[in-house]
Amino acid sequence: MSTDRQQRLPIYSVALLSATALAYEVLLIRLFSIIQWHHYAYMIISLALLGYGASGTFLALAFKPLLRHFRGAFITNVALFGLATLGCFLAAQRIPFNPEELLYDAGQWLNLIGMYLVLSLPFFFAANAIGLALAQYRDRLARVYAADLMGAGLGSLGVVLLLFVLFPMPALQLLSAMGVVAALVALWETGLRSRAAYLLLACLAITPAIIPATWTDLAISPYKDLSQTLRVTGTRVVRQQSSPLGLISVVESSVIPLRHAPGLSLNATSEPPEQLGLFIDGNGPSAITRIPDDPAGLDYLDQLTSALPYHLGTPASVLVPGAGGGTSVLQALHLGAQHIDAVELNAQIVDLVHDTYGAFAGDIYRDARVQVITAEARGFLARDDRRYDLIQIPILDSFGASSTGLYALSEDYLYTVEALREYLRHLTPGGFLAINRWVKMPPRDTLKALATAIDALERSGLEDVAQRLVVIRGWQTSTLLVKNGTFSPEELAAVRRFCEARSFDLVYLPGMAAGEANRFNLLPAPYLFAGATQLLGPARDDFLDRYKFNLRPASDDRPYFFHFFRWSTLPEIIRLYGQGGVPLMDIGYLVLVATLVQASAASLILILLPLWVYHLQRRPDTRRVGRGRVLVYFAALGLAFLFIEIAFIQKLILFLHHPLYAVAVALTAFLLFAGLGSAWSQRFQGAGGNRRRPPGIAWPVAAVVALCALYLATLDNVFAELMQLPDVGRVLISILLIAPLAFCMGMPFPLGLAQLGQHAPELMPWAWGINGCASVISTVLATLLAMHYGFTAVVACAGLLYVLAAVSFPRARPEPNGT
Numbered sequence: 001m002s003t004d005r006q007q008r009l010p011i012y013s014v015a016l017l018s019a020t021a022l023a024y025e026v027l028l029i030r031l032f033s034i035i036q037w038h039h040y041a042y043m044i045i046s047l048a049l050l051g052y053g054a055s056g057t058f059l060a061l062a063f064k065p066l067l068r069h070f071r072g073a074f075i076t077n078v079a080l081f082g083l084a085t086l087g088c089f090l091a092a093q094r095i096p097f098n099p100e101e102l103l104y105d106a107g108q109w110l111n112l113i114g115m116y117l118v119l120s121l122p123f124f125f126a127a128n129a130i131g132l133a134l135a136q137y138r139d140r141l142a143r144v145y146a147a148d149l150m151g152a153g154l155g156s157l158g159v160v161l162l163l164f165v166l167f168p169m170p171a172l173q174l175l176s177a178m179g180v181v182a183a184l185v186a187l188w189e190t191g192l193r194s195r196a197a198y199l200l201l202a203c204l205a206i207t208p209a210i211i212p213a214t215w216t217d218l219a220i221s222p223y224k225d226l227s228q229t230l231r232v233t234g235t236r237v238v239r240q241q242s243s244p245l246g247l248i249s250v251v252e253s254s255v256i257p258l259r260h261a262p263g264l265s266l267n268a269t270s271e272p273p274e275q276l277g278l279f280i281d282g283n284g285p286s287a288i289t290r291i292p293d294d295p296a297g298l299d300y301l302d303q304l305t306s307a308l309p310y311h312l313g314t315p316a317s318v319l320v321p322g323a324g325g326g327t328s329v330l331q332a333l334h335l336g337a338q339h340i341d342a343v344e345l346n347a348q349i350v351d352l353v354h355d356t357y358g359a360f361a362g363d364i365y366r367d368a369r370v371q372v373i374t375a376e377a378r379g380f381l382a383r384d385d386r387r388y389d390l391i392q393i394p395i396l397d398s399f400g401a402s403s404t405g406l407y408a409l410s411e412d413y414l415y416t417v418e419a420l421r422e423y424l425r426h427l428t429p430g431g432f433l434a435i436n437r438w439v440k441m442p443p444r445d446t447l448k449a450l451a452t453a454i455d456a457l458e459r460s461g462l463e464d465v466a467q468r469l470v471v472i473r474g475w476q477t478s479t480l481l482v483k484n485g486t487f488s489p490e491e492l493a494a495v496r497r498f499c500e501a502r503s504f505d506l507v508y509l510p511g512m513a514a515g516e517a518n519r520f521n522l523l524p525a526p527y528l529f530a531g532a533t534q535l536l537g538p539a540r541d542d543f544l545d546r547y548k549f550n551l552r553p554a555s556d557d558r559p560y561f562f563h564f565f566r567w568s569t570l571p572e573i574i575r576l577y578g579q580g581g582v583p584l585m586d587i588g589y590l591v592l593v594a595t596l597v598q599a600s601a602a603s604l605i606l607i608l609l610p611l612w613v614y615h616l617q618r619r620p621d622t623r624r625v626g627r628g629r630v631l632v633y634f635a636a637l638g639l640a641f642l643f644i645e646i647a648f649i650q651k652l653i654l655f656l657h658h659p660l661y662a663v664a665v666a667l668t669a670f671l672l673f674a675g676l677g678s679a680w681s682q683r684f685q686g687a688g689g690n691r692r693r694p695p696g697i698a699w700p701v702a703a704v705v706a707l708c709a710l711y712l713a714t715l716d717n718v719f720a721e722l723m724q725l726p727d728v729g730r731v732l733i734s735i736l737l738i739a740p741l742a743f744c745m746g747m748p749f750p751l752g753l754a755q756l757g758q759h760a761p762e763l764m765p766w767a768w769g770i771n772g773c774a775s776v777i778s779t780v781l782a783t784l785l786a787m788h789y790g791f792t793a794v795v796a797c798a799g800l801l802y803v804l805a806a807v808s809f810p811r812a813r814p815e816p817n818g819t
Contacts, residue, residue, distance in 0.1 A: 008189045008190070008191065009137055009140060009143055009144060009189070010074065010133055010137075010144070010185075010186050010189040010190060011143055011144060011146075011147035011189075012147070012185050012189060013078060013182050013183070013185040013186035013189055014129075014130060014133050014144055014147045014148055014151065015147040015148070015150055015151035015154075016151060016178065016181065016182040016185060017078055017081065017126055017129055017130065017151065017179070017182045017186075018126070018130065018147070018148045018149075018150075018151030018152045018155065019151035019152065019154050019155030019158065019178075020081075020082070020085070020126075020155060020175050020178045020179050020182060021081065021122070021123060021126040021152070021155065022151075022152045022153075022155035022156040022159075022667060022668075022671075023155040023156065023158060023159035023162070023175055024085050024122060024172075024175050025044060025045070025048045025123070025156070025667070026155075026156050026159045026160070026660065026663055026664050026667070027159050027163075027168065027171055027172055027175060028044045028089070028119065029044050029659070029660060029663055030163065030168050030244070030660055031089065031168050031169075031172065031218070032044060033246075033281050033659075033660075034168060034218055034220060034247050034281045034282060035093065035218050035219055035220050035221060035282075036099075036221055043116065043591075043592075043595045043780070044119070045642075045646075045663075045779045046116075046595065046599045046776050046777075046779040046780050047116050047117075047119050047120040047123070047599075048120065048123045049123075049642075049772065049775045049776045049779065050116075050120045050123075050599065050602055050603055050606065050607075050772075050776045051120040051121065051122065051123025051124040051125075051126070051127060052123055052124075052126075052127040052772065053603060053606070053607045053769065053771075053772025053773060053775065053776055054120070054124050054606040054607055054772075055123075055124050055125075055127030055128045055131060056127070056131065056607070056769060056772055057606065057607050057610050057769055057772075058124070058128065059128065059131045059132070059135075060769075061610060063135070066132060067132070067135060067136060070132060070136045070190075071190040071191075071192050072192075073128075073132055074129050074132050074133060074136070074186055074190065075183050075186045075187055075190065075192065075197075077125045077126070077128040077129040077132070078125075078126075078129045078179065078182050078183040078186050079179075079180055079183035079201060079204065080125040081122050081125035081126045081129065081179045081182075082176055082177070082178070082179020082180035082181070082182065082183060082204070082205075083176065083179070083180065083204065083207075084121050084122040084125055085122045085172065085175055085176045085179055086172055086173060086175075086176035086208050086211075087176075088118050088119055088121050088122055089119065089172060090215060090216070091118050092114075092115045092118045092119050093218070093219040094219070095111050095114050095115045095118070096111060097111040097112055097115055098111075099590075099591050102590055102591060102594055109594065109598075112591070112594055112595070112598060113598045113601075113602070116595070116598055116599070116602065117602065120602075122179075129186075130148055134148075145675065145679070146675075148675075149671060149672055149675040149676075150672075152667075152668070152671045152672070153668045153671060153672045156663075156664045156667045156668045156671075157664055157665070157668050159171070159175075159664065160244050160660065160661065160664045162174070163242065163243060163244040163660075164243055164244065166242075167240075167242045167247070168218075168242065168247065169216050169217075169218060173208040173209060173211075173216065174208075176208040177205050177206070177207075177208045177209065180201055180204045180205040180207075181205050183201050183204075184198065184201045184202065184205065187201065220282045221282070224282035224283060225279060225282060225283055225284050225285060226249055226251070226279040226282035226283075226284070226285075227282065229251055229258075229277060229279070229285065230251070232253060232255075232256055233255050233256060234253045234254045234255025234256055235251055235252070235253045235255075235256075235258075235277075236251065236252065236253075236254075237249050237250065237251055238250050238251065238252050238276075239352075239356070241348045241352070243346070243347075243348055244658065244660050244661065245345065245346045245348070245658055245660075246280040246281045246346060247280070247281050247282075248278065248279070248280060248346070248348055248349060248352070249278075249279040249282070250276055250277070250278060250279075250288070250352065250357075251276065251277035251278075251279065251285070252276050252277075257274055257275070258274075258275045258276065258277050258285075258287070259271060259272050259275065260272065260275055260277065260285055260286070260287040260327075261287075261300055261303075261304060262304070262395055262436075262438075262476060262477050263304045263305040263306060263436070263474045263476055263477030263479070264300060264303055264304055264474070264476075265303040265304070265474060265502035265503060265504065266474075266475060266503055266520075266521075267303070267501070267502050267503050268300055268303035268502075270296070270297070270299045270300045270303075271300060272287070272289060272300050273289060273290050273291075273292045273297050273298070274289075274290040275287040275288065275289050275290065276288040276325075276357065276360070278324060278325040278349070278352070280346070280349075285325075286324035286325040286327060286394075287325050287327050288325040288326065288352070288353060288357050288360065288361050289325075289326070289327060289330060289361065290360050290361070290362075291330075291360075291361060291362025291364070295334070298330065298334045301327075301330065301331040301334050301335065302334070302335060303502055304331070304474075304477070305436065305472055305473065305474045305477050305478060305479040305504055306328070306331065306392065306394070306434065306436045306477070306479055307331065307335060307498075308434070308470075308472060308479050308481060308495065308498055309390050309392070309432045309434050309481060310331075310332075310335040310336065310337075310390075311494050311495075311497075311498045312432065312481075312491045312494050312495070313389075313430075314335075314336045314337070314338075315332075315337050315338075315388070315389035315390040315431075315432075316337075316338045316339065316389050317337075317338065317339045317340075317341070317386070317387070317388045317389050317390075317428075318332045318337045318339070318340045318341070318388060318389065318390045318391075318392060319340075319341045319343065319386075319388045319390070319391045319392070319426070320332065320340060320341070320342050320343065320392050320394065321343050321377030321380075321391070321393055321414060322343070322344065322345075322377060322393070322394060322396045322414070323342035323343060323344045323372070323394075324344060324349060324394070324396075325349070325352075325353060325361075326342070326353050326361060326364050326365065327394065328392050328394045329342045329364055329365075329370060330362075330364055331392075332390075332392065333364065333367060333369060333370070337369070337390070338369060339369055339370075339371070340369060340370045340371070341371050341373055341386070341388070342365065342370055342371070342372045342373065343373045343375055343376075343377045343380050344372065344373075344374060345374070345375065345376045345377075345657060345658075346374075347374045350365065350372055350374055353365050354366065354372065376657035377414060378413055378414070378419060378422065378654065378723070379657060379723045379724065381422050381423070381426055382422070382720055382723040382724055383723060383724025384426075386426065387426050387427060387428045387431070388426055388427060388428065388431060389427075389428050389430075389431045389432070390431060390432050390433075390434065391423050391426065391427065391431075391432070391433045391434065392434045392436075393414065393423075393433070393434065393435045393436060394436055395436050395437065395438065395477065396412075396414065411559045411560065411650060411653050411659070412554070412559060412560075412561050412562065413556060413559050413653070413654045415435075415449065415452060415554055415559075415561035416452070416553075416554045416555050416556050416559050416561070417452055417455045417456045417459065417553050417554070417555050417556075418555060418556045419556075420433070420452055420453055420456035420482070421456045421459060421460055424456065424457070424460060424482065424484060427484035428484065429484060429485060430483065430484060430485045431483070431484045432481050432482065432483055432484070433453075433481070433482040433483075433484075434479055434480070434481055435449050435453070435479070435480040435482070436477055436478070436479050436480075437449050437477065437478050437480070438476065438477055438478075439473050439474070439475070439476055439477060439478050439528075441523070441527070442527065442548065442549065443527050443528050443531055444549050444551070444564045445478075446471065446473065446478040446480070446507065446528055447528065447531045447532065447535065447551050448551045448552075448553070448554075448561065448564070449478075449480050450469070450471060450480055450508070450531075450532055450535055451535050451540075451544070451551050451552070451553050452553040452554060452561075453469060453480060453482050454469070454535060454536065454540075454553075455553040456482075456553075457469075457482070464486055465536070466510060466536045467486035467487060467510050468482060468483045468484075468485065468486055468487070469481070469482060469483075469508060469510075469536075470483075470487060470492075470495055470508065470509055470510075471506075471507035471508040471509075471528070471532060472495065472498075472499055472504050472505065472506055472507055473504065473505050473507050473521065473528060474502075474503075474504050474505075474521060475521040478507065478528075486510075487510055492509060492510065492511070495509060496509070503520040503521070504520065504521075505517060505518055505519055505520050505521055505528075506519075506529075507528040507529055507532055508528075508529065508532035508533070508536070512529075514526065514529065517529035531543075531547075535551075548566060548568070548569045548572075549564040549565070549566060549569065550563060550564050550565060550566055551564070555790070556654065556716065557790035557791050557792050558786065558787065558789075558790045558791070559650075559653075559654070560787050563589060563787055565589045565590075589787070592780060592783060592784060593784070595780050596777065596780040596781060596784065599776050599777050599779075599780055600776075600777050602776070603772065603773040603776040603777060604773060607769045607772050607773045607776075608769050608770065608773050629808050629809070629810040630756070630767050630770065630810045631770055632804065632805070632808040633752055633767075633805050633808045633809055633810055634749075634752060634767045634770040634771040634774070635770050635771070635773075635774040636774075636801040636802070636804045636805040636808065637748055637749050637752070637771055637774075637801075637802075637805050638770070638771040638772065638773070638774025638775040638777075638778060639774045639775075639777070639778045639781070639798075639801050640745075640778075640797075640798040640799075640801035640802050640805065641674075641745055641749075641775070641778075641798075642775055642778035642779050642782060643778055643781075643782045643785075643794050643795070643797060643798035643801070644704075644708065644741070644745065644795060644798045645666060645667075645670050646778075646779055646782040646783060646786070646794065647782065647786070647791045647794045647795045647798070648666050648670070648738060649662045649663055649666045650662070650786060650791050651715060651719070651791065652665060652666055652734055654719065655719045655722075655723065655730055655733075655734065656727075656730055656731065656734065661731075665731055665734050665735065666734075666738065668735070669734065669735045669738035669739060669742060670738060670742045670745075672742075673738065673739045673740075673741075673742035673743045673746065674742045674743070674745050674746030675746060676743055676746065677700070677742065677743040677744060677745065677746025677747045678746040678747065678749065678750045680743070680746075680747065681700075681746070681747040681750045681751050681754075697747075697748060697751050697806060697809050698806065700744040700745075700747040700748060700751075701744075701748060701802050701803065701805065701806040703740075703744040704741065704744045704745055704799070704802050705799045705802055705803060707740060707741045707744065708741070708795050708796075708798065708799045709799070711737070711741070711795070712792055712795055712796070715737070718737075748802070748805060748806075749771065752767065752809065752810060753767060755809070755810055756810060759810075767810075782794050785797065
């Protein structure tokens with residue numbers, strides 16, 4: 001019986017460990033969406049890979065002594081992983097990283113590096129344990145590897161389900177406990193009989209649940225809107241709800257009433273009634289407004305720039321994408337709309353306005369004129385043929401984050417050229433699309449929205465573009481109107497009257513004179529009018545090239561509407577530090593660049609440098625296989641694999657409607673099917689003997705390149721046709737699309753390792769380290785490339801890298817005697 005226990009495969013502990021590790025990776029993305037912003041997803045993937053890569057180096061250097069004490073080393077690493085998941089996150093929260101000061105304070109680079117390294121530690125322990133298990137039971141490696149893959153797949157999807165039940169921090173505490181439970185399972189599976197060990201691990205397993213609550217409070221960035229709002233005397237969070245789509249916080253003020261009315265005219269004589277602030281992951285707010293007994297209490301809604309389309313005719317039907325707390329719906333009702341479709345992705349927000357605060361909000365979501373649709377706006381429009389007199393796009397991002405450039409990496413598929421063309425397709429003849437944006441100086445959002453609208457109209461084959469556009473601004477917001485037709489003289493006169501009565505400024509109006517701009521909310525010069533004139537003139541491309549910020553229209557291939565950064569402007573912004581220069585900078589973009597720098601340095605120091613020193617000491621014989629080929633082959637694979645994975649994550653954000661869903665599904669599918677492809681490749685290993693290239697390397701590379709080309713040509717159309725499917729259907733379609741690609745992508749790496757194992761086994765750790773180093777860098781590099789050149793370019797680069805890898809396959813050199 002004892003012998004049987006000693007020989008028991010640790011498949012359950014490996015599966016539970018792998019599931020917890022992948023769940024932890026996805027959960028970190030959710031947590032960083034709350035305490036920072038969701039674009040830290042790329043840093044999380046990178047630091048997870050760093051932990052795995054550093055583990056490979058560590059195991060290569062300490063392989064024999066660890067295997068001699070396998071049971072103790074395996075169980076210890078599993079337990080350390082469980083403890084580190086919670087401990088390292090709590091430690092990282094206490095590192096005073098401030099992205100705003102990244103360019104001005106060298107200490108912030110050290111803080112970022114410290115946070116990066118601390119959070120990679122749990123993945124290092126998990127990889128140690130899995131690597132040791134694979135080595136110890138290499139004669140039954142397939143079963144251990146299968147447990148690893150199945151656990152990873154269940155973990156990355158299971159955490160999404162878990163987040164429907166638990167708030168993110170309790171979910172992290174549960175994962176920490178699961179990690180220690182995996183060590184208890186390992187203790188049983190490896191046959192180690194020690195009551196003290198069982199008792200110790202049992203105590204450690206309950207530790208995450210009993211630590212003081214003050215230790216587990218999320219340290220939300222002080223630059224987030226919720227943090228700033230809670231500094232106001234008398235404000236407090238009265239309700240919180242959580243799901244994978246976001247942490248919802250409802251805020252009230254008992255001292256200073258909350259007033260949220262973006263774009264309110266300086267001439268307004270009425271103010272908003274009592275409101276509650278609605279924040280998602282600390283961003284916002286949108287408002288839930290108490291309906292007053294006297295309808296005149298809502299007259300402030302007619303004093304916003306967003307009220308303009310209601311003065312050009314009373315719309316019979318209105319669509320509000322991103323209805324949120326219902327302000328735009330309330331405005332439509334107050335200004336006479338006959339029917340409103342309110343589209344909101346997050347069902348919990350709908351429940352808050354419909355049920356929890358229904359009486360407070362006047363039951364606007366129960367009004368007979370309002371139909372509430374719980375869906376993503378692009379997905380809803382793709383499957384619906386309804387047409388509207390007005391599509392009103394409210395300001396969906398927070399002012400604080402967007403004004404400081406912290407939204408620079410936020411993928412937003414509501415502001416792309418393709419999205420605007422979809423909106424225009426759903427307008428009735430003479431209908432309006434209204435896009436509301438913040439006014440920033442120097443001009444950015446307003447002009448970029450206008451450039452996107454111009455591009456969308458031109459791609460729709462329309463020639464009278466300038467006659468279909470109107471732009472106005474207040475002191476804080478702007479409203480862009482795009483008409484499905486040309487503006488009539490009566491409508492243009494109505495625009496002028498609307499602006500005159502509310503002291504709003506004309507930015508662009510067909511036929512307007514320069515003297516009509518910049519009259520009320522005075523700027524040193526009519527910058528917005530000048531920019532609009534350039535965008536509608538023959539020198540548009542030259543203007544876009546010369547402008548100090550990136551105003552090129554966003555597209556589904558590059559959905560970064562808020563990315564305004566240009567390197568040529570950076571020196572000037574730095575000189576303006578202390579004079580208001582910080583809000584001009586895309587901090588999110590610079591954090592991504594900083595992450596690339598630190599990821600490169602960390603992977604070189606923790607992965608390649610130790611292996612290089614190790615190899616110098618051992619002086620391996622590289623006459624049979626050249627190091628140059630090993631370097632190029634495994635670096636190309638490391639870059640290419642993650643390039644495709646990151647591109648798929650981005651494409652799935654639109655299809656699955658949320659970054660967290662996209663990450664979970666992509667990680668699961670790529671891990672599972674690449675693992676199956678890796679196992680399948682064993683039948684080709686060694687088949688080539690002393691050939692220059694084994695027969696198995698050519699066809700998987702050819703298949704990857706062909707599938708990449710096919711997906712580039714068809715994927716957008718496929719997603720557009722299938723976007724109307726329910727959530728489960730879209731997830732299954734995503735997995736089916738990834739499966740053949742990932743299966744083929746899983747083959748080149750083990751084929752290369754098998755070739756080295758046959759002809760130069762001493763180079764295998766070197767190859768593993770090169771691949772790990774490239775993988776760490778590739779996640780961040782792929783995002784930077786996508787921002788500048790698009791996801792199509794990223795996938796194309798991946799295809800070329802696979803071709804380069806095939807050409808550079810580490811073939812064996814002929815023997816000196818020519819055999």
